Amino acid sequence: MPTKSEPPRQTTIYDIAGEIGVSASTVSAVLNGNWKTRRISATTAERIRAVADRQGFALNQQARALRRQRSNLIGMIMPKYDNRYFSSIAEQFEQRARVRGLFPIITCTSRDPELELQAARTLLSYKVDCVIATGATNPDLISDICRAAGVRTYNLDLPGARAPSVISDNYGGALALTGRVLAACAAQTGRPEPLAFIGGRATDHNTMERLRAFRDAHAQAGIAAREEMILTTGYAAERAEQAVTQLAAALPDLPAGIFVNSTSALEGVMRWLRTHHPGMPIPHIGSFDWDPFAALIDPRILMARQDVETMLDLLFDLMADRRRDCARIEVPVRQIP
Amino acid sequence: MPTKSEPPRQTTIYDIAGEIGVSASTVSAVLNGNWKTRRISATTAERIRAVADRQGFALNQQARALRRQRSNLIGMIMPKYDNRYFSSIAEQFEQRARVRGLFPIITCTSRDPELELQAARTLLSYKVDCVIATGATNPDLISDICRAAGVRTYNLDLPGARAPSVISDNYGGALALTGRVLAACAAQTGRPEPLAFIGGRATDHNTMERLRAFRDAHAQAGIAAREEMILTTGYAAERAEQAVTQLAAALPDLPAGIFVNSTSALEGVMRWLRTHHPGMPIPHIGSFDWDPFAALIDPRILMARQDVETMLDLLFDLMADRRRDCARIEVPVRQIP
DNA sequence: TTGAAAGCGCTAACAG
DNA sequence: CTGTTAGCGCTTTCAA
Numbered sequence: 276m277p278t279k280s281e282p283p284r285q286t287t288i289y290d291i292a293g294e295i296g297v298s299a300s301t302v303s304a305v306l307n308g309n310w311k312t313r314r315i316s317a318t319t320a321e322r323i324r325a326v327a328d329r330q331g332f333a334l335n336q337q338a339r340a341l342r343r344q345r346s347n348l349i350g351m352i353m354p355k356y357d358n359r360y361f362s363s364i365a366e367q368f369e370q371r372a373r374v375r376g377l378f379p380i381i382t383c384t385s386r387d388p389e390l391e392l393q394a395a396r397t398l399l400s401y402k403v404d405c406v407i408a409t410g411a412t413n414p415d416l417i418s419d420i421c422r423a424a425g426v427r428t429y430n431l432d433l434p435g436a437r438a439p440s441v442i443s444d445n446y447g448g449a450l451a452l453t454g455r456v457l458a459a460c461a462a463q464t465g466r467p468e469p470l471a472f473i474g475g476r477a478t479d480h481n482t483m484e485r486l487r488a489f490r491d492a493h494a495q496a497g498i499a500a501r502e503e504m505i506l507t508t509g510y511a512a513e514r515a516e517q518a519v520t521q522l523a524a525a526l527p528d529l530p531a532g533i534f535v536n537s538t539s540a541l542e543g544v545m546r547w548l549r550t551h552h553p554g555m556p557i558p559h560i561g562s563f564d565w566d567p568f569a570a571l572i573d574p575r576i577l578m579a580r581q582d583v584e585t586m587l588d589l590l591f592d593l594m595a596d597r598r599r600d601c602a603r604i605e606v607p608v609r610q611i612p
Numbered sequence: 613m614p615t616k617s618e619p620p621r622q623t624t625i626y627d628i629a630g631e632i633g634v635s636a637s638t639v640s641a642v643l644n645g646n647w648k649t650r651r652i653s654a655t656t657a658e659r660i661r662a663v664a665d666r667q668g669f670a671l672n673q674q675a676r677a678l679r680r681q682r683s684n685l686i687g688m689i690m691p692k693y694d695n696r697y698f699s700s701i702a703e704q705f706e707q708r709a710r711v712r713g714l715f716p717i718i719t720c721t722s723r724d725p726e727l728e729l730q731a732a733r734t735l736l737s738y739k740v741d742c743v744i745a746t747g748a749t750n751p752d753l754i755s756d757i758c759r760a761a762g763v764r765t766y767n768l769d770l771p772g773a774r775a776p777s778v779i780s781d782n783y784g785g786a787l788a789l790t791g792r793v794l795a796a797c798a799a800q801t802g803r804p805e806p807l808a809f810i811g812g813r814a815t816d817h818n819t820m821e822r823l824r825a826f827r828d829a830h831a832q833a834g835i836a837a838r839e840e841m842i843l844t845t846g847y848a849a850e851r852a853e854q855a856v857t858q859l860a861a862a863l864p865d866l867p868a869g870i871f872v873n874s875t876s877a878l879e880g881v882m883r884w885l886r887t888h889h890p891g892m893p894i895p896h897i898g899s900f901d902w903d904p905f906a907a908l909i910d911p912r913i914l915m916a917r918q919d920v921e922t923m924l925d926l927l928f929d930l931m932a933d934r935r936r937d938c939a940r941i942e943v944p945v946r947q948i949p
Numbered sequence: 950t951t952g953a954a955a956g957c958g959c960t961a962a963c964a965g
Numbered sequence: 966c967t968g969t970t971a972g973c974g975c976t977t978t979c980a981a
Contacts, residue, residue: 303961338960356700365693396670640974672975
């Protein structure tokens with residue numbers, strides 16, 4: 276009586292072949308759907324498929340990929356999951372990948388540039404067919420690493436110069452949003468007042484574009500943005516909270532309005548307001564990024580919502596075309612409400 | 613002059629071996645860190661590592677996994693990304709997996725039971741070493757499928773009978789939360805009143821436990837829960853919104869308080885309130901799941917926050933122990949604020 | 950201290 | 966209509 280439970284080796288196409296009395300290549304052909312070109316008889320095909328189904332057999336994708344030099348894996352590098360913008364990107368990416376018969380693997384780098392590169396290398400070592408860099412700090416470096424391995428890359432959210440990019444129309448979205456907040460302030464105080472700008476990185480394309488729009492919107496309102504009220508302290512909520520503290524210390528009053536660059540920054544700003552000004556009316560806020568609950572906190576919070584659906588449609592179109600140029604596609608942003 | 617750009621085949625250990633003049637097996641040993649046991653000279657090891665580093669060489673994990681019968685991949689099946697509970701599970705899972713030298717692959721099934729099974733099978737075909745079923749509709753089926761392939765599984769969030777499970781103390785958390793909401797209502801109206809219960813599936817363990825606590829908390833307050841006010845209409849925001857519509861139609865007034873089962877349901881409930889009762893005070897709400905923005909909407913919204921950190925620590929402990937029993941571990945839930 | 954060789958499971962020529 | 970064979974890139978005995 277054997278007590279040693281043998282390692283439950285997964286069945287292979289050879290097992291199926293043996294069971295039916297055909298060769299492994301026949302099984303392979305049937306399971307891959309190219310049995311017409313191999314002119315395998317419908318009966319054999321049917322018998323093979325029956326056995327495979329009965330056992331719930333699935334091809335070993337590792338072996339298949341090794342042999343075919345093509346894994347059907349598609350990788351995405353993503354900064355965070357914890358906000359509606361990125362989480363909907365993740366969900367829609369997975370869904371669209373599956374529809375196309377690709378297996379999506381998403382890897383989250385917590386906005387750590389070092390991790391981003393490591394993630395790219397790891398994806399390559401698992402032989403993904405394609406890499407999407409989402410909101411990457413240094414997309415071009417990722418593109419280079421992947422190009423050296425012969426793997427296509429695409430940028431999403433933040434653009435790069437060495438791969439096609441699908442991004443939001445940050446300038447347009449921020450111009451409209453800033454305009455709305457300025458108008459709301461003016462409607463209340465009677466005259467336009469400069470807004471604060473909190474969050475984001477002064478070095479990333481999106482923040483630069485939003486800042487450009489921020490300044491232009493001020494100009495259009497006949498005032499100048501005040502540089503000391505622009506605090507691009509990063510995307511973390513804690514940093515945004517500190518920024519407001521700093522602002523409150525430096526100014527006699529809180530600004531009448533604030534442009535908040537990302538929902539994570541908004542989290543910090545709101546935390547500060549609740550802690551330090553409980554019960555007081557909040558400044559008018561323009562949040563570049565949408566969150567359903569944040570939208571309910573106060574009517575003074577206005578939002579710009581990025582059009583994730585369209586962005587991903589365009590991304591997958593680009594991939595289907597196998598485009599290798601470095602086009603940048605900008606998608607309009609919706610104003611909420 | 614060759615115009616045809618040869619397909620950029622990735623370099624292999626043979627290339628490195630050839631370049632240095634050693635054999636592939638030597639390179640393999642060095643790159644895997646077991647060169648001491650093979651007693652390879654420090655100089656050779658150093659030379660190999662130098663070349664590998666210079667080229668940014670990374671082992672082909674497909675081939676490696678095929679040969680070793682061990683992929684270092686760890687799969688997680690997850691219902692949604694779009695709320696703070698699941699998104700923090702995803703982030704922490706990835707982080708912990710990486711620390712342990714595993715490569716996490718998360719796959720999101722949009723709460724579709726059919727997709728869950730398909731996801732399990734796909735993970736198996738990519739030869740993951742281990743599968744975590746998070747919030748799965750039918751975790752036992754997933755366990756069975758994986759067991760047949762010799763792959764360990766663990767359940768997270770929702771328990772199963774055929775693998776170890778790490779879940780929240782749903783009963784305890786819901787008892788306290790219901791109690792808090794009942795007390796808030798009583799403080800306002802002078803006497804305890806039955807709450808409504810909205811969201812979740814009547815068939816899943818967590819909802820059943822929370823409902824049991826919901827009823828017990830009512831009993832402890834000296835009243836009975838009203839069955840017609842219990843609407844377990846699923847986790848989707850739209851369904852929760854419909855549930856409130858239904859409730860509003862059936863009752864003379866809105867209930868004084870509502871137990872909302874998940875933040876997605878809360879989204880629907882809040883949407884309804886804003887649409888149909890704008891400007892009116894909202895009922896007291898107990899949300900089983902935390903969201904930072906929802907917490908700021910109204911002081912009448914109380915929350916129970918599941919302790920994701922502890923849950924994942926315990927999960928990875930379980931995996932490290934390679935436990936195969938079907939223990940169920942319950943983690944206390946924190947009350948917010 | 951190292952190399953040769955077999956084989957993981959699969960696919961794709963090629964040969965019948 | 967189908968089987969044989971070589972080999973994808975790696976690890977791991979076994980021999981030297």
